[in-house]
Amino acid sequence: MSVCKQCQSSxxxxDRERVLRDQIASAVGGKNCVFPDPKLCPQCRRQRRLVFRNERHMYHRKCDLTGKQIIAIYPPDAPFPVYDSEAWFGNSWDPRDYGQEFDFSRPxxxxxxxxxxxxxxxxxxFLNNENCDFCNIVGDSKNCYLIYGSIYCEDCYYGSPFYCKNCVDSLVIRRSEYCYxxxxxxxxYECQYCQDCSTSHNLSFCYDLEGCRDCFMCVGLRHKQYYILNKLHSKADYEAKMKEIKLGSHSVIQHLKKQFQEFKLRFSHKFMSGTGNENVVGDHLYNSKDCYWTFFSQDCEGVGLSTQLLNAHHVLSCDYGEYGxxxxxxxxxxxxxxxxxxxxxxxxxxxxxxxxxATQGSKDCFGCVSMxxxxYCILNKQYTKEEYERMVERIVEHMVKTGEWGQxxxxxxxLFGYNETLAYDYFPLSKEEVLERGWKWRDDMGAKSYKGPLVEIPDLISDTSDDICDKILICEVSGKPYKIIPQEFAFYRRFSIPLPRRCPDVRYYDRLALRNPCYLxxxxxxxxxxxxxxxxxxERPETVLCEECYLNEVY
Structure with a gap:
């Protein structure tokens, strides 16, 4: 057993990890390339990687090349230049102009x-988008607002949808429409307050449903219709009972959320979410083979100690990626x-x-930024192929001596404060704890203070007027100001959804809290x-079953 240098846990x-690591090392650096054993445990390694990923925090600032007002994940006081997409991808600058010599006397x-x-x-x-200015890590999308890590979406607001249309407040949903x-x-399609559901229509407050429609407050059903609290009703009876429930009332929704969490505990839970797998260990893993300690991923093979991957093959200790x-x-x-x-x-x-x-087909580079x-570049300095190979060999030897190689x-x-990153979301630390470790913390997160009058939101969406979009609302949890955009309000009104009393950040953390951790x-x-x-x-209260026992219950 090894001892983590950061948390001191064992x-x-x-052997499986070492074999996979050696395979990757050979592919990256040739048969003589060796990656040493890690010094940190898998959780601390993941935390360290996530410190480098800021998804949701953005700032108004100017492009340092054009002077144009832009939105960026870097604040105005960042110590490096920040360019808007058009300027950064343009030909007016070359990352090699910033190259520097490697100094073998320094780490x-x-x-x-x-x-x-x-x-x-x-x-x-931000690639190939239309009217998605307030989004990050988004491609091929249209008319979206505050979505992150998403592709091929249209008219989606708040969250991380994929291949979706008209979805609001989501956490990793795919190929869906009109969901909340x-x-x-x-x-x-047209589902609200659902988790771990698939191929279904018109669900509300449902968990682990597949191939269902017209279900309310149900758990673990397969190919069912007109169910309430896991009990079958006639079509007429179902529709009559649903009309009696005031889903447009905020107070009713809060009561139903609490009731649903209690109701879920009455049913057995499968030890992991996933289908179409072979020889896998993890959770929320789909159509994958020979994967271990892998989470929220699909179409993977030979993957270990990783999260949120799509189409990954022979990948170890990685997060947030597609086609690698x-x-x-x-x-x-x-x-x-x-x-x-x-x-x-x-x-x-x-x-x-x-x-x-690094992007745009860059290859055979070492220690480069924005390439x-x-x-054949090292620290953004250009070398010939022969020079590059000799230098990399020397640098690796140097890093072995300094203890940096393989870390x-x-x-x-x-480049970010700890509290701007996904590390803070999954490994929360106080400001004092972060600073004690010598890491960065961001005090000014771009949120504006508001001292105007408080707006009282009606309990019923039907009692809420259009001018709510002109007003500043105050989050009931964080005290931060937030707004309802007109498109969002139209969605709430169409589906009789009460206005949220919490700001987008708090709603994000509420969804995150409903997920199991990436740990086994x-x-x-x-x-x-x-x-x-x-x-x-x-110590959790759920009844957890193996796959065979679980399938015997739900089918």
Whole structure:
């Protein structure tokens, strides 16, 4: 057993992990390339990677090249230039102009930090969108507002939808339309307050339903219709009872939310969510093979210790990516291969080590920042192929001596405050704890103070007038101001949904709290006593079953 250098907990590095790591090392650096055993446990490694990912916090500022007013994930006082998308991808600047010589008398990370402060940064990842100015890490979308990490969406607001239309307040839903407050669901239509549901229509307050329609307050159903509280009703009776429930009332919805969480505990839960898998260990894993400790991912093979991946193959210790192969310790990727120790790399990049923000087919680069169409570059300085290969060999030897080789970027080199990043969402720390570790904290998060009159929101959406969109609302939890945009209000009115009393940030954390953690415990199936690994902690009240026992219950 190894001991984590950060949290001092014991952790095991399995033979399976070593074999996968060696395969990736050979793909990245050749047969003589070796990645050493990690110094941190898997959870602390994930925390460190997430320190480099800011999804939801954006600022008004100017583009440092054009002077145009823009929206960026970097505040106005960032110590490096920030360019809008058009300027950053344009030909008026070259990342190699900022190149620097490698100094073998100093640690690599120290030199990389100097480069970080010089090279222009892309304001936010924003590709092929129309009218999506307040979004980040979004592509091929239209008329969206405050969505993150999303692609191919239209008329969606607040959350992380994929291939969706007209969805509001979501957390990883796919191929869905006209949905509200749905979490980890796929192919839904006109559903509200649902989690882990798929291929269903007109559900409200439902959990783990598949192939259902017209169900209210139900758990664990398959191919059912006209069910309330898991009991069958006639069509007429179902419709009559649903008319009696005032779903347009805020007070009624709050009562139903509490009632539904209590109702869920009466039913058995499957030890993991997932279908179409072979030899996998994790949770929310779909159509995957030979994966372990992998979460919220699909169409993966040979993946370990990773979260939220799509179409990943031979990937270890990575988060938030699509179409990647032979990757190790990468935070954020899209269409990349043969890379290690990188943060946000995309667009057909390959053979990168210790790079940040590389794109447009960059390959064979080491320690580069914001590299576009680059090859054989080190610290953004251009080399010939022969020079590059000799230098990389020397740098790796140097980093082995300094203890840096094989470790992801330290958190203190993140461009963001800890509380701006996903690390804060999944590994919350106080400001004092963050600063004690020598990491960054952001006090001014761009939120504006408001001292105007408080607006009383009617309990019923039917009693709410259009001018609510002109008013400033105050979050009942955080005290922060927020607004209702006209498109959002039209959605609420159409589906008789009461206005939220909480700001988008608090609503996001409310959804996150309904998810199980990306962690596994060893337990027994409550029925057959078979050993299982599950994201349900042993002290939790749910009855947890193995797959066989669970299927016997729901089918």
């Amino acid at each position: 952790f095991e590095i399995t 690599f990370f120290e030199q990389f930090a100097e480069l970080q402060k010089k090279v222009p940064r892309l304001s936010r990842v 407050e749905c979490i980890d669901s796929d192919t839904l 192969s032979f990757l190790y310790e990468v935070s954020g990727h899209y269409k990349v291969m043969n890379c290690a120790f990188c943060s946000w790399i995309w667009d057909n990049t390959s053979n990168l080590l210790y790079c940040e923000g 576009k169409r680059g090859q 992801f970027f330290p958190p203190e080199y993140s 415990w060893n337990r027994e199936c409550a029925k057959c006593k078979k050993p299982i690994q599950t994201s349900y902690a042993p």
